[in-house]
Amino acid sequence: MNFEHYYFAAGFNSVPDELDLAVLFSGEGKPYPGHKMGPAVHDYYLIHTVLAGEGMFQCGNISQKCRTGDTFVIFPGALFSYQADDTLPWHYVWIALQGNSVAALLSDAGITKERPLLHAENVDELTSLYERTRQSFQQSPYPRLESLEASGWARLLLHKFGLSNLDVLPARPQEMPEMIDRQIDQAIRWISLQFHQQISIDQIAATLGYHRAHLSKAFKQRTGLSPKQYLLKMRMDKAKGLLEGTLSIDQVASSVGFNDALYFSKQFRKYFGIPPSEYRAALRSNN
Template sequence: MEKSWVKKFEEQEQWFRELFLCHCGYSICESGHHFGPAVRPNYILHYVLEGKGTYHIGNRTYELEKEEGFLIEPNVMTFYQADEQQPWQYLWIGFQGSRADKLMREMGLSYRVPTFSSGCGEELLRIVQSVLHDERDGIEQMLFHQSQMYAFFSCIARSISTQNSEFQMGKRNYYVQAAVEYIQNHYAQEIKVQDIAEYVGISRSYLATLFQSIMHTSPNAYLMNFRLSRAKEQLSLTRFPVGMIAGMCGYKDALVFSKAFKQHVGMTPSQYRKLDRASQNKGLYHTE
């Protein structure tokens, strides 16, 4: 069981379609109290004020305690449960809107990275309590609730951005590593930078920023270079037609492939193959 204080909002969507508050609340859970497995129709950010608990999403389990939180995304099966010895107390806000997904990813939260830590628990509690106890009505009430929702996001975003640099660098490296692995495993398909960003769970602009910072190149340039390096291997090691190699390296159009190859390497694929074969033959001649 749990003791909960909840407030729901029904008119926010018609005024604030890009981002609006659906509900918020505060719960004191008893030992082992759980919710789910279930899916939710909107985004929910939980924040642990006291105690401990576990959050299950996909095949992953997160052990969470005071000053940590977790994101639930719409239509994703989740399960969370209070610890038997130290059951948690938490607050939450539920929200939705056309910009909700982008906002979460800009803050560094997603299905792949659904947890966070923040030391602003007292401020978050004041925000939620101000909404729960608010007695305004009409447009004044809706605007106040909207402002408190943004204050909630601002508080979490601020605390996430000021976490120690080692943690942040580790998270940034994780995103780039995941992106590189995706490219290596899917370069033969017609993937684009947007596909890579969606797989990693961050925005395209943030992915580009991370690549420039860590790899000193753009995601698109890395993808192209990786494809062309694989094309050079195929030209050297096989007798496959150039058009077939183009398709094997993610280029649907052989002419586009040849143009990119020449711009990158300085010669056409056929010229590269001819020069490489001549070089190999020369090497064999000198070793005999």
């Protein structure tokens, strides 16, 4: 037991080397009445959620009493202090984060240096995520897998914070992308990642909830190409890059979504004005 707490439990990450988001440690505690931390600064992000009781959080010009369901976030370099109530000391859970993406992920959830507090009604859900994060560090023979698991739970925790903080997130129509724009983004991403598959434009349109003609019109307005033309361009550009390597023409064709190497060669020649074999020969001759 920590000598300043009725109850104290923590888990620590021995290899927090994820660059975008890593959990340093996570814990739970029931401090004694009047227990105080700070004034101090940290070089990591420290998040507390109050499960019961009360306490005071101070950071910069912010001073607020926190109760059940309240969460306060301490940012790196920010001078802070927090103290348990003298008569009804809080019971809280915490998680410490570091990484290049943490500030952006917190901002996506509506949490910033200027707005480091939020209230959530789903305390049981948050408690479970904190506990799962802490229990990730069971000192198994695979600490990097533990770290990976913990960062996954941490992302879910930030997701829950965002759902509890919707009132401060941008919601006005002019600040939100049009639905068709979002669907076009998804279609572009789909083609960019799945060009090697037998993609059906009809299937993309149906999945995104649009008639093929409507999707194709919006797609062309955005990219200057129809979905079919965009797919062909993606395949041909990828094929050019692969022809610089050691794959056979058949293997290049298969890698960019053509089951028939002869048909691939015909399409390549039609697109670039030269068959893939001659393109490769020219590359080697130049080199």
